[in-house]
Amino acid sequence: xxxxxxxxxxxxxxxxxxxxxxxxxxxxxxxxxxxxxxxxxxxxxxxxxxxxxxxxxxxxxxxxxxxxxxxxxxxxxxxxxxxxxxxxxxxxxxxxxxxxxxxxxxxxxxxxxxxxxxxxxxxxxxxxxxxxxxxxxxxxxxxxxxxxxxxxxxxxxxxxxxxxxxxxxxxxxxxxxxxxxxxxxxxxxxxxxxxxxxxxxxxxxxxxxxxxxxxxxxxxxxxxxxxxxxxxxxxxxx
Amino acid sequence: xxxxxxxxxxxxxxxxxxxxxxxxxxxxxxxxxxxxxxxxxxxxxxxxxxxxxxxxxxxxxxxxxxxxxxxxxxxxxxxxxxxxxxxxxxxxxxxxxxxxxxxxxxxxxxxx
Ligand code: SF4
Ligand code: SF4
Ligand code: FES
Numbered sequence: 001x002x003x004x005x006x007x008x009x010x011x012x013x014x015x016x017x018x019x020x021x022x023x024x025x026x027x028x029x030x031x032x033x034x035x036x037x038x039x040x041x042x043x044x045x046x047x048x049x050x051x052x053x054x055x056x057x058x059x060x061x062x063x064x065x066x067x068x069x070x071x072x073x074x075x076x077x078x079x080x081x082x083x084x085x086x087x088x089x090x091x092x093x094x095x096x097x098x099x100x101x102x103x104x105x106x107x108x109x110x111x112x113x114x115x116x117x118x119x120x121x122x123x124x125x126x127x128x129x130x131x132x133x134x135x136x137x138x139x140x141x142x143x144x145x146x147x148x149x150x151x152x153x154x155x156x157x158x159x160x161x162x163x164x165x166x167x168x169x170x171x172x173x174x175x176x177x178x179x180x181x182x183x184x185x186x187x188x189x190x191x192x193x194x195x196x197x198x199x200x201x202x203x204x205x206x207x208x209x210x211x212x213x214x215x216x217x218x219x220x221x222x223x224x225x226x227x228x229x230x231x232x233x234x235x236x237x238x
Numbered sequence: 239x240x241x242x243x244x245x246x247x248x249x250x251x252x253x254x255x256x257x258x259x260x261x262x263x264x265x266x267x268x269x270x271x272x273x274x275x276x277x278x279x280x281x282x283x284x285x286x287x288x289x290x291x292x293x294x295x296x297x298x299x300x301x302x303x304x305x306x307x308x309x310x311x312x313x314x315x316x317x318x319x320x321x322x323x324x325x326x327x328x329x330x331x332x333x334x335x336x337x338x339x340x341x342x343x344x345x346x347x348x349x350x
Contacts, residue, residue, distance in 0.1 A: 161317040194241035196322075200248040201313075226248060233245040 005080060007034055009046065010088040013095050018086070019043070025083065031071035032060050034085060035099065048099035055213065058147035061154070062099050063088040068154040070147075070213040090154040092163075106150050106169070113170040114192045117177060120184030128182040140179040143172045143221050145214050152208035152218055164197035168208035168218030171199055175221035178228055187237055190229050194238065199225040239327060251309045257302040265299065286348040293349040300341020308334030 005025050008018040021038050032050055039046040050060040055073040062071050064079055065086050076085065093101035121128065130137050152168040159165050174193045177183050193199050199222045208218040232238040239247070272282060286292045312330040316322050 158317065191241040194245045196239060196244060198241070198244065200244050229241070229245045230249050230252075233242060233249065238242050238245055 005034060005076065005083050005085060007038065007085045007087065009035070009038065009043075009099070010095075011046075011098055013097055016095075016098075018088075025076070029076045031062070031064050031069070031074045031076055031079065031085065031087070034076060035062075035071065035087065046099070047097040056147060058149035061090055061149040061151050063090060063154065068151040068211050070149055070151065073213065090150055092154050092156065092159045093150065101150075103150060105163075106153055106167070107148070109166045109170040110148075110173055112192060113166050113174040113198075114185050114189040115170055115173040115177070117180070118183055118185040118189075120182060130181060134181075136179040136181060139221075139224060140176040143176045143216055143218070146172060146216055147214060149213060151211050151213055152216075155207040155211045157205070157207065158201055158203060162197055162201060165201050166193065166198050168202075168212075168222065171202070171225055172216060172218040172221040175224050178225065187232060190225075190232050190238060193225050194229040194233075199229065202226075247309050247312075250305055254302040254306040254309075257298065258306055261295070261299040261302065264295065283348065288349065290349075293345055296345035296348065297342060300345060301338055304334045304338035304341060307337055 003025055005023045007021045007023050009021060010016055011019045021042050023034050023037050023042075026033070032053065035046070035048050036050075039048070048060075048062070050072060051057040052059075053072045055070055058070070060071045061068060063069075064071065064074060065081070065084075067079070068090055069079070071087075079085070087099060089095045089099050089101045093103060093106060096102050146169060148169065150169065152172075153159055156165070156168055159167050171193055174189055177185065178189060183189075202219070202222045204219050204223065206217075206219045209216070209220070212218065229238060271277075308330045311333065312326060315326060315330075
């Protein structure tokens with residue numbers, strides 16, 4: 001590896017430009033390490049987000065050499081061709097400043113997709129028994145590890161074309177709840193995800209699944225929602 | 239269009255795709271056969287006139303094609319342009335009807 005990394009970083013908001021920094025290369029360096037080095041040593045006013053640094057909180061996603069990634073777990077060695085890095089904010093979300101985007105739309109869509117658990121049981125009722133091997137539990141488990149990083153949302157063409165599209169993460173979340181036997185939201189959630197810019201707008205081209213750092217498959221979750229809403233419509237229950 | 243409408247459009251789009259998958263094959267096979275056999279227009283008409291099976295087939299084919307094209311075009315326009323809402327729905331419905339009408343006219347032309 002070259003001893004120095006040549007890093008261009010987006011500075012500004014919706015309008016702005018790339019600024020160039022030279023950062024010493026190190027073994028096992030992550031992209032987040034590079035950004036932190038720039039902020040601590042070269043450009044104290046650089047804005048970016050991180051919290052856990054171990055791939056749990058989902059706050060550190062950026063566009064790295066054109067690809068949306070979680071930066072705390074992306075090694076420079078794997079992505080910097082010729083010692084060059086270009087860091088931009090995530091696509092499809094308004095830029096607040098530099099590498100920090102406004103996630104309000106992203107999380108607002110989770111609530112529009114009824115992404116909150118709505119318990120079916122009342123207080124004092126017995127615990128639900130969920131068979132680990134039941135197909136519903138398996139389907140929920142497949143999508144449950146989402147960290148809300150927004151990488152899939154930034155990679156989705158349909159979000160780009162139709163800003164109202166609920167997007168892969170919110171729909172993936174809804175699908176885990178549709179499969180949760182303890183949840184009582186039922187048809188209301190199906191109605192929420194099947195509207196004008198809901199699951200039926202997805203093209204199934206799998207950019208979300210390709211880039212999700214947790215290797216989730218929102219495309220499969222959305223396909224599940226399409227089937228579930230179609231079934232509900234056919235039975236007159238939508 | 240709300241959740242029910244969007245979902246029904248999706249179901250319709252899948253169902254018409256299934257119909258078209260078969261119908262296009264039959265249509266192409268018929269074309270190849272007619273060309274290979276060197277059938278004249280009169281010879282073709284002789285086979286289709288008064289034939290309810292061909293009439294039914296082409297009515298179904300034209301209807302499926304019109305619905306499929308209308309729904310698909312609506313999706314494309316909603317993504318590629320800012321045009322959304324009821325005016326778009328009515329416009330593509332009219333277009334689908336025009337396509338269907340042209341197809342039905344041709345089907346009846348072969349029949350009668
Ligand atoms: S599969 Fe659907 S949700 Fe995923 S990136 Fe493509 S259009 Fe977006
Ligand atoms: S589905 Fe994957 S890419 Fe999308 S927000 Fe969740 S963890 Fe991130
Ligand atoms: S800093 Fe928490 S996921 Fe990267």
